[in-house]
Amino acid sequence: MTHNLIQAAREQVAQLTQQAYERAVVDGGLPGGQTIIGTVEVPKDSKNGDFASSFAMAGAKALKMSPRAIAQAILDHLELTDSYFQRAEIAGPGFLNFFYAPRWYGAVLAAVESDPKGYGGSGEGRGEKVMVEFVSANPTGPMHMGNARGGVLGDTLANVLRRDGYDTWKEFYVNDAGNQIAKFAQSINARYMQLIVGEDAFPFPENGYQGDDIRELAQAIYDQHGDSWKDLPEQERLDAMAQFGLAVNIPKMKDDLRKYGIEYDQWFFESELHNSGYVAETVDLLAQKGWTYEKDGALWLNTTELLKRKYLAEGKSQEQVDKLDLKDDVLRRANGFYTYFAADIAYHRNKFEKRGFDKVINVWGADHHGHVARLQAALDGLGLDGSHRLVIVLMQLVNLLQNGKPVRMSKRTGKAIALHDLLDEISVDAARYYFNNRVSTSPLDFDLDLAVRQDSDNPVYYVQYAHARICSLVARMGEAGVAVCPAGQADASLLAEPEEQALVKALAQYPEEVHQAARTYDPSRINRYLTGLAGDFHRFYNACRCMVDDPCLQAARLKLADTTRQVLANGLGLLGVSAPEKM
Numbered sequence: 001m002t003h004n005l006i007q008a009a010r011e012q013v014a015q016l017t018q019q020a021y022e023r024a025v026v027d028g029g030l031p032g033g034q035t036i037i038g039t040v041e042v043p044k045d046s047k048n049g050d051f052a053s054s055f056a057m058a059g060a061k062a063l064k065m066s067p068r069a070i071a072q073a074i075l076d077h078l079e080l081t082d083s084y085f086q087r088a089e090i091a092g093p094g095f096l097n098f099f100y101a102p103r104w105y106g107a108v109l110a111a112v113e114s115d116p117k118g119y120g121g122s123g124e125g126r127g128e129k130v131m132v133e134f135v136s137a138n139p140t141g142p143m144h145m146g147n148a149r150g151g152v153l154g155d156t157l158a159n160v161l162r163r164d165g166y167d168t169w170k171e172f173y174v175n176d177a178g179n180q181i182a183k184f185a186q187s188i189n190a191r192y193m194q195l196i197v198g199e200d201a202f203p204f205p206e207n208g209y210q211g212d213d214i215r216e217l218a219q220a221i222y223d224q225h226g227d228s229w230k231d232l233p234e235q236e237r238l239d240a241m242a243q244f245g246l247a248v249n250i251p252k253m254k255d256d257l258r259k260y261g262i263e264y265d266q267w268f269f270e271s272e273l274h275n276s277g278y279v280a281e282t283v284d285l286l287a288q289k290g291w292t293y294e295k296d297g298a299l300w301l302n303t304t305e306l307l308k309r310k311y312l313a314e315g316k317s318q319e320q321v322d323k324l325d326l327k328d329d330v331l332r333r334a335n336g337f338y339t340y341f342a343a344d345i346a347y348h349r350n351k352f353e354k355r356g357f358d359k360v361i362n363v364w365g366a367d368h369h370g371h372v373a374r375l376q377a378a379l380d381g382l383g384l385d386g387s388h389r390l391v392i393v394l395m396q397l398v399n400l401l402q403n404g405k406p407v408r409m410s411k412r413t414g415k416a417i418a419l420h421d422l423l424d425e426i427s428v429d430a431a432r433y434y435f436n437n438r439v440s441t442s443p444l445d446f447d448l449d450l451a452v453r454q455d456s457d458n459p460v461y462y463v464q465y466a467h468a469r470i471c472s473l474v475a476r477m478g479e480a481g482v483a484v485c486p487a488g489q490a491d492a493s494l495l496a497e498p499e500e501q502a503l504v505k506a507l508a509q510y511p512e513e514v515h516q517a518a519r520t521y522d523p524s525r526i527n528r529y530l531t532g533l534a535g536d537f538h539r540f541y542n543a544c545r546c547m548v549d550d551p552c553l554q555a556a557r558l559k560l561a562d563t564t565r566q567v568l569a570n571g572l573g574l575l576g577v578s579a580p581e582k583m
Contacts (some may be wrong), residue, residue, distance in 0.1 A: 067094025
């Protein structure tokens with residue numbers, strides 16, 4: 001049984017209309033020999049039906065007849081028996097409006113019942129192997145608000161893609177090599193030496209990491225090793241401090257993310273790419289393909305030429321490309337060290353070539369937008385089609401608000417709010433729902449006061465309350481001896497009130513919302529859908545009593561309510577948010 005009953009009904013409209021046209025041709029009512037393709041759309045006003053076909057207007061020129069005359073001939077030959085529709089009518093210049101039959105409403109309830117926890121899924125992804133890499137915060141300090149938004153965005157997107165039929169993989173890329181790790185080690189070293197000789201006697205690096213967490217790491221080293229590390233050769237001491245700091249920070253990051261409801265399939269370490277020679281090999285491949293040159297002792301990537309080819313292939317004119325301010329990138333510095341960009345190219349080559357992912361999705365902060373096309377172009381240069389297979393989801397900043405005013409600093413550290421501090425203030429459910437509540441390309445205002453309120457203004461409470469309200473209803477009716485019946489025993493023809501039919505239509509929309517969220521890489525669609533579904537349920541609940549004297553109507557309404565409960569739970573599950581039975 002298909003889950004997407006709206007799409008199935010849309011396709012049936014086209015089929016029924018075509019069959020009616022063919023019958024009209026046989027009867028001589030319409031000229032034959034024409035291929036007519038009309039649109040099938042959902043009218044803005046439900047009074048105009050559930051679908052509107054433009055077949056008659058699309059065929060007017062070819063058939064040399066007025067659209068309304070064509071529509072009447074179609075209507076006269078329309079056979080709706082055993083279809084999803086009970087009637088059709090002509091409207092306006094020649095639209096054919098179709099209205100759902102009770103059979104369709106019953107089919108929606110049956111579709112959810114046939115695969116309760118899997119409802120909303122599809123095979124659209126066809127098992128395509130997709131990696132979603134997200135957060136990937138530098139392991140040099142605690143994770144902050146931006147990481148919190150990226151975490152739920154990436155995690156939910158991977159969940160949505162899996163439900164849409166993709167074979168998904170969640171990955172965290174640990175930048176445990178390069179300049180930031182050297183700066184990390186130098187910062188710890190300075191604080192360690194200051195513990196021994198005093199702050200005035202040992203200078204702190206001008207661009208070092210200033211946080212209290214660095215002082216805590218230095219103190220931990222001193223507590224374990226005393227002043228013995230000060231006598232180690234400098235590079236050996238720095239390497240040891242970096243490894244000590246990473247061994248403390250990375251488990252903390254894993255714990256914070258686990259508390260946030262995120263588990264990765266793999267934590268991939270940048271150092272592995274360097275130690276295995278994979279970065280050097282990747283740069284050599286680019287050189288072999290003629291994309292590099294040497295200048296000032298460094299090895300450069302001809303990014304300019306790669307980008308020109310990419311933009312021309314995408315349809316930009318030569319004049320447009322010539323006006324772009326394109327620059328080349330260093331891959332290997334004069335000192336022999338590879339750049340972060342070189343490692344990033346190697347990492348993505350590893351994703352595609354070595355591990356065989358069909359598509360790779362990265363969730364990045366919007367400040368990385370300039371890096372997107374350059375990385376895609378470099379992968380194009382390796383023959384990996386990065387322009388199509390690498391998708392970057394850019395994410396805008398989060399504005400934290402309290403008492404209507406921006407909160408920029410942590411009271412404890414004076415720095416950006418850390419994820420673990422945020423989760424001490426609000427629930428994981430509230431955090432996950434809020435951080436996914438807007439499309440990633442829009443800045444997000446996170447209202448701390450609203451996130452802890454228990455009323456309908458708080459969207460996560462509003463949705464969870466709808467679920468709990470249904471659980472309470474089912475329990476009360478169960479105590480009265482009324483159980484939820486199978487879909488086949490619920491008479492959908494009794495669900496005739498506008499609020500009942502609106503709720504069934506909302507339930508039918510869920511598979512399409514999941515598919516569109518996957519197709520557009522926008523999991524915030526699920527939040528908007530759930531908020532709308534909760535509203536539809538509350539309106540139904542207030543307008544249509546479930547405990548009524550008519551046992552058939554009672555059974556149909558209880559089945560509708562319980563079906564709504566299941567779809568709410570499914571949607572909340574995609575978001576990683578709980579579906580409470582009591583509130």
